[in-house]
Amino acid sequence: MKGASGDERSRVVYWFIQPTPYAIARFNAVADRGNIDFEAWFSEVRQVDRSWDVDETAWRFPARYVPSRSLFGLHLRVPVPELVETRPDVFITEYDRINLAAGALVARATAARLAFRVLPNFDATSHRTWWREASKHLLFRTVDGVKVPGPGGAGLASRYGVPAHRISVVTQSIDVAHYASALDVPEQERRQRREKLGLCGCVFLFVGRLVPEKGVDVLLEAYRRLTVSENRGDVSLVIIGDGFDAEHYTALAADLSRVRFAGFVQPAELPDWYALGDCLVLPTYGDSNGLVVEEAFAAGLPVISSDSAGDIQVRVPQGLAGYIFRAGDETALTNCMRRVANKDLTLSQVRDTANRLVAFRTDSQYAMDFERFVAHILQNPRRRSVAALATGFMGRLLILATRLLRWTPSPIFGPSTGDLVASRSQGREQDRP
Numbered sequence: 001m002k003g004a005s006g007d008e009r010s011r012v013v014y015w016f017i018q019p020t021p022y023a024i025a026r027f028n029a030v031a032d033r034g035n036i037d038f039e040a041w042f043s044e045v046r047q048v049d050r051s052w053d054v055d056e057t058a059w060r061f062p063a064r065y066v067p068s069r070s071l072f073g074l075h076l077r078v079p080v081p082e083l084v085e086t087r088p089d090v091f092i093t094e095y096d097r098i099n100l101a102a103g104a105l106v107a108r109a110t111a112a113r114l115a116f117r118v119l120p121n122f123d124a125t126s127h128r129t130w131w132r133e134a135s136k137h138l139l140f141r142t143v144d145g146v147k148v149p150g151p152g153g154a155g156l157a158s159r160y161g162v163p164a165h166r167i168s169v170v171t172q173s174i175d176v177a178h179y180a181s182a183l184d185v186p187e188q189e190r191r192q193r194r195e196k197l198g199l200c201g202c203v204f205l206f207v208g209r210l211v212p213e214k215g216v217d218v219l220l221e222a223y224r225r226l227t228v229s230e231n232r233g234d235v236s237l238v239i240i241g242d243g244f245d246a247e248h249y250t251a252l253a254a255d256l257s258r259v260r261f262a263g264f265v266q267p268a269e270l271p272d273w274y275a276l277g278d279c280l281v282l283p284t285y286g287d288s289n290g291l292v293v294e295e296a297f298a299a300g301l302p303v304i305s306s307d308s309a310g311d312i313q314v315r316v317p318q319g320l321a322g323y324i325f326r327a328g329d330e331t332a333l334t335n336c337m338r339r340v341a342n343k344d345l346t347l348s349q350v351r352d353t354a355n356r357l358v359a360f361r362t363d364s365q366y367a368m369d370f371e372r373f374v375a376h377i378l379q380n381p382r383r384r385s386v387a388a389l390a391t392g393f394m395g396r397l398l399i400l401a402t403r404l405l406r407w408t409p410s411p412i413f414g415p416s417t418g419d420l421v422a423s424r425s426q427g428r429e430q431d432r433p
Contacts, residue, residue, distance in 0.1 A: 011037040015093040021267045029367035031061035043077045051264040062414035078102045080402040081409040083110040095139050109395030113144040113377045120152030120310035122286030125213045136160050141387035145377040150311035168373040173366035174294045182299035185275035197260050201234030202341040205277035207292045210243030215283030222333040235341050240265050274299035279340045285327050297354035302345050304336045321353040
């Protein structure tokens, strides 16, 4: 795949906030295909409210951690010298933080093409201000292309000024085979583990951060109605995850029977927990995607989701592989959970539908979609809008300012350098405030 300058392979840089397990698996798949000169940049090793393991030795692509630097009295992680040094054919980033917006300005002045990753968002979890909205209208009229997971992201990009021909759908992938291994857990082992945990009947699972926007309060209230108001002893609840409000939710559930808090579970161990359950519940007030839905489908489970997860109407066919309810509606969620507990959905029907919905969401499919996305951007001419010219000018001013401050590029590490172990400690030092 030739780059904008005619090189044999296009040089693509993807700037991501942190190396999430999903992102690393996808980037490895892109690197394995070898059709793109791919590099990943991260702002930090892990945000304070995340607990997954980060093992750079498993990365099959070159990467950098962008350090925090001082500019006009602000401490920012903006890859100005990195972009000047690299000058990629395609630079991909998000846009909803000041660091990311500033990076997009510099990319407008240095990269052949600028692209955004755009996911759906929801009013309940978005802090909207006039200046944020104005910034998005400016930036979206600057980018040469966007990648979206489906109609929600495409609609958002279109509203802010991206033409339809510059919008590409790229599969949101998971490790389908890994989560499908939950189906291989022997029934006797499953039964013994459930008994050991004090679980019985229909076991509902929640997998996610324990924070208000995830709707855990709604889930616990719906469960309370089933077990206390309706006096059902044939349902249980397992809550998997951690977060700032973990103690609050533990206290809220203290008087409820058969509720177990598992804490954070690393992705490698999640299939064993999916194997214990009968249904996943995603009661979120606003989730740009929520790939636990696809994980549960791969594990053969039905899903109950609020209507405030990205493209959920497409992802969960109502009454076939689960149910969708209005976010925050405790009565509606209770009704959905009751229907699952009453076995209104047949297991064979759920598994057939779920398998069809998730079978294509592999990391290899993501890599193929990603290559098509890059090729599509390079085939389209660069944006020449007034916004693009203005942001390019602002990017050049930022470059000048950082040269006066003598900013230097962060070191690259990974397969291309042969110095991964030494760079790991350096990357973690840069991550500290």
